[in-house]
Amino acid sequence: MKGIIFNLLEDIVRQHHGLDVWEAMLDLSGASGIYTSLGNYSDEEIFSLVGAASKILEIPPADVLRWFGRHAIAELSVRMPEMFNVHVSSRAFILNVNRAIHPEVRKLYSGADCPYFNFQDAPDGSLTMGYRSSRRLCHLAEGFIAGAAQVYCDSVESRQDKCMHHGDDHCLFVLNWPKAAASAS
């Protein structure tokens, strides 16, 4: 996992819950707490930090990831505005993850192991998004989607029809933008 994710997690936890909670998360998880955005750290470390946050904040790990994802996107839009400026809606932004966002990430962090999302327009106007990764971070993705909607001031309804945590071989989201927002993409 890239160091930027750990940096974002630390910043967001500190902003919302204070330095003590972050320190407590480090203590509880046994994670080193020394992260630079340029570094690469074990996936286990992020999972144990999320687990620690779940225990300390008394919310399920899935919700920790959703919460983190939502705020992380907002934070990224401040740090890397050029990635967001070229799109006018969350739908456009999300559809560009494979084509623009992840290639951009790879430019910064060579060897970044970015997941690939399968998008498909459904006949009813909704968008299905498939996700398959050994990290099984579908909840983080869900948070990212919600965060993107916040950044672009539109709203998206997200429903997860399949989940690797429930025995499926991949995760499947059905995303719906209400009329007004959809037409803007």
Add this chain to the structure above:
Amino acid sequence: MNPTDTIVSAENIARLMRQLERERQARRDAEAISERSLRELYKQKEDAHLIARIASLANEDPEVESVFRHALDAICKHAECTHASAFLVSPDHEELKQIQFDPTDDVGFSSAKTRIENHIVFDLRLPKIVLAEKRPIWIEHLDEAFARARDDGPCSGSLFAFPVMVGSTIGAVLVFYSLAERPVDQKLLDFLVQIGIQLGRALERRNSDVLLRYEARHDPLTNLANRRQFQESLAQAIDAPPALVAVLLIDLDRFKIINDSLGHNAGDELLIAAARRIEQVLAENTKNMRYLLARIGGDEFTILLENIPEEAAAFQLAEAIRRKMNEPYRLHESSIYSPASLGLALGKDSSAEDLMRNADIALYRAKLHGRGRTEIFEQAMHTAAVDQLKLESNLRNALASGEFAVHYQPIFNLETGKLQGFEALIRWHHEGRLVPPEDFIPLCEETGVIVYIGEWVLDRICDDIKVMEVAKPHVDMALTVSINISPRQFMQDNFADYLLQKLHEENIPPSKLCLEVTEAVMVKDFVRAQIIFGALRSHGIKIGIDDFGKGYSSLNYLRQLPADVLKIDGSFISAMAVDKNSYEVVDLILQLAKRLSLKTIAEGIEDEAVDRLLREMGCNCGQGYYYGKPAPLSQVLEMIAIGRK
């Protein structure tokens, strides 16, 4: 432990927190700097990768279209564009033509194909600006003047275009479209200039390929097809369903003389002028016939004719060309005549080789029969040509295998009746028969074998003269041996030197030798004849004009003729007893010779009556069957000993 150390005041904590925050910010700044560098490095790597890819494409892919298609695709990906197109600049740098990529050829280009074929219609306006300003151009907000959607819908976004350079000129312009209205990216434009230079290699290569291909198939002087293209086209014509095909060979009769006398520049100009003339005749006279005009050798042109309605049409065309070639050329401020000989061969199912060979034989025939003519190939010519080839090969062997011999025909003084000398005549004994000189001398002359035969004859004569001198009844008896000199022998650079040197080596007085040449040799290069024969005469060698009366005797040159003897052609002599005109001619020649102080020898005296007549008319000498047939040396020695008939 010092108590002050353990005091943790709110102030200290605040300071530590500030320090921590500074450290945190410093780390972020460092990360940001690194990230910027990484990004830059990545970009440079991508640029380098693209340049390398374009360079290898441009240097390796044989098809320009394929190079451009790959390049458009790669640049689209690199520069985040959705549509692109390529415009080729015409050779005169005036026009732009959009490359129409083959929509079925989508192996590996599917994305480029989609980009190129669909959605966006590019206007020529932007490429024209690039062509005019010779630099890349970026349009931040495009309007319909630059591009529009294929379905005529509104089209927004940005465009950029850059030139593909071939040396210092623009060979093509590539145009790219992006849906986003992007501000000018000068770095990208600078980079694309590099790409444009690399891509230019593909055009350069194609241009030189085209040039090479053209040069391989054309004659650089006249820009006509060359032998190779002619042969290819002929082979194709032959392979096509059976139809009448003709090959017409055209040879400029006087080209060599003009080239040698006026110089190579004049020769080249003549060839170009001749080519344009033939083209003109073809344009005006071929009607529905297809033709290809080629220059296949120095002064040899050839025409392939197809779709010929009938043989006569091909012959008429040949005759039209022949007539046109008779007109004078204006070269170096003088009028030059260079008529042409033409050989025509037609065939329905002949092979290409046969047609070419037949046309060649017909051309040879045209030249043989006096040049400035058209001959159509007939099978008999082929037989004759084959015979000739055989003869030529036999001739080359004849010298080595001792098949030649020299015979001597006596020449007598008609006034005194005394033996005056001999005419040396070559004889060829081949396969048990005597081949007449007229059957092989012209070929010897043409092939150049005559020079070697001439040297051999001179060797023989030198030996024989020594034998004759011994056989003479008394020392004072003057015996002269005449030998015939061919035009080619005479044209040898060292002709006179060789002859004099030889006589000197053999210790033979030059006055023992008489050279017989025809009027044609004299007239062909009169200045040279005057110089060379003048020099030989000053050493005592006599010069005789052979077959006099038969050619076109010019009174003008007769006056200054560097000669001692006129030999009156046998055809007049044999006819003079019965034909008054022949008698008059002989009489006239005798009077002329007297006036010009030339000795006369009558050839072909066959009976006593003619002999008497010639004596009465005052002819100096004579030869013929009446006095003796040509015979080997051994058979004339007795005659020498007697000294009379």
